[in-house]
Amino acid sequence: MISSSASSRRIRDIVELRMRLRKKGERYGEQDMLAEEYLETRRPPPFRAMTEMMIVPPVCPRLRRAEFMQEGGALSLRDPLGGSIVSLEIHEALVASQLDGERSAREIARVVSESLPVEVSEAQVLDLVGRLSSAGFLDDARGREEERSARDALMSNPIRSAAHAGAVYPADQAACRDFFESMLQDPSRGSGEPPAPPLALISPHIDYARGRSVYASLWSRAKEAAISADRVVIIGTSHAGGERPLVLTRKAFETPLGLLPLDTDLVDGLIAECGEPSVDDELIHRLEHSIELQLPFVQRILGQEEVPIVPILCGSIHSAVHQGDRPEGEDTIREAAEIARTVLGAAPGRTLWIAGVDLAHVGMHFGDGPEPLSDDDLEKVRDRDRVLLDGVLRGDSERLTDHLLEDGDARRICGYAPIWLLLQATGHPKGELVSYGCAVDPRRTQAVSFAGAMLYEKGSTTSE
Structure with a gap:
């Protein structure tokens, strides 16, 4: 048995070794490798099994993805x-x-x-x-x-199972059907049909409890658009990031309401143009909610009809803005947007585009400081969101990027990348705002804003 003091000394030795390697400029991954190789040649055999079970915190810890x-x-x-x-x-x-x-x-x-x-x-x-x-x-x-x-678990299953059923919405099929029907029939949703079938929807991806009124207002008006679609392209925010602009998957998606088949021809076409590395981060799709929370609405509106989907997560697009650059200024991002436009735009029939996005994320929960959000803080968020949405509804992706670059994305617009890609791929359509919301927690440590909007084909009366 190794004493606790011996264990502490061993941990200290590892930490000190990593610090010396770090001072030499080694990368974090190389520090681990060199430290393990060094200790492998120096640790006594009886100690080896124990050290492998110990959790040794890195000198400079890094969150993997969260x-x-x-x-x-x-x-x-x-x-x-x-x-x-x-x-x-x-x-x-x-x-x-x-x-x-x-x-x-x-x-x-x-x-x-x-x-x-x-x-x-x-x-x-x-x-x-x-x-x-x-x-x-x-x-x-x-x-x-x-x-x-x-x-390994994801790759062994050809279907991406519902990750949030039972938590964000009911897992039972009948209860799930009733849950979404109640939102589509919610009297608070307002009235009126869109003046023309929308080309694209901007929909929240916040949980239904906080975003119910906006989801209800948008999707109750989008029924005809979903019913007449030959396929649905859903672009979501990747909250886990991604090494490439587009994170693709070959898996069909499932919810308690049934299976949504993949438009395999279009997905294969995207992968062929983007390259196999575009599915390297496919695992990110497993628990991402920005796409999943759109699917039950599509299914409930369509009933028993199966319309194929093309699920796309935006990986590295937002990182360009965080570096003070424009995404179209980076070759890989510009090329990915062009591929999405040409491959998906050439598909026969009618395509309904959906961007699953939220807007601002502010408050001490997101690192904005120790004070609770004031009424003035929240009004400033709403004012800035109005400016952002005005650019989006004019189909102006450059203005959208300008908005984030003005203040270094101070509000953390997590829906920027899907909206930017949507505007690029669909030819910058104009549209109308259906509903807007801002969810604030009781302690005012955070606020998340979101919106529902419809974008229309160029040439329709609504886009003039």
Whole structure:
């Protein structure tokens, strides 16, 4: 049996070795590899099995891929690949958001303490890092093993199963049908049919509890558009990122209402033009909700008819704006948008396009500072959203990008990439706003805004 002091010394030795490697400029992944090779030649044989089971927090921990969520007043972090969930306090959510692989626990504690009315210690940061590592959230050996397991599970199934049924909406088929029918018949949705069949919809991807009124208003007016479609192209935000502009999948999607077949000809065409690497990040589709939350509306409106879908997640498009650039200025993004336009635009019949997006994400939950959101803060968000939506409804993708570049995407518009790609691929159609909402949690630690809109073919009276 190895004493606890011996274990502590071993952990300290690993940490000190990684620090020396980091000072030499080695990358994080190379630090791990070199440290493991070094220790493999130096650790006593009886100690080996024990060290392999120990969780050794990296010097500068990095969150692998994660999605921050809120249900009621509770905060949590979900692994969008493996499905693990860790509950968080507010200060822990801020700590997690700082795990970028560049800062030590001490540096993170200092940064977070400056943003909160209470002090966060280095020990608290390390405690959270240990919990996240145990759950597979960090870019370390355990996290990579979790990702491999999730990938194997996905690849063994030709169908992408509903990931949010039973949590965001009912898993029982009859209950699910009634749930969406009640939204489509909601008296608060307003009245009136669209003046022409819309080419595209901008729909929220926030949970139905918070976004119900906007979902209901949009989809109750979009019935004819869905019924007359020969296929549905759904472009969603990838909350887990992605290495390439388009994250594609060869899997059909399933909800409690049934199976939505894939338009295999179009998906194969996209993959042929984008290359096989466009499906390398297919695992991201497994738990992503931005596409899934559109599907039951399509199914409920269509009834027993099966209309094929083309699911697309936007991976690296938003990163261009975060670097202060325009996406069309990067060859891979510009080419991906052109491929989407030519391949999907050449399809026979009528295509309904859907962008599953939310807008602003503000408040201390997202790192905006220690004070709760005031009425003035929320009104500023709504004012800026109106400016953004005005550009979108004019079909102006350049103005949309300008809006984010003006303030460095201060409101964290997570729907930017799908909207940009939609406008590029459909020829910059104009449209109308159907409904807008802004969900604020009771403690005013966060606000998320969203909208429902319809875009129309050029030449229709609504797009003039």
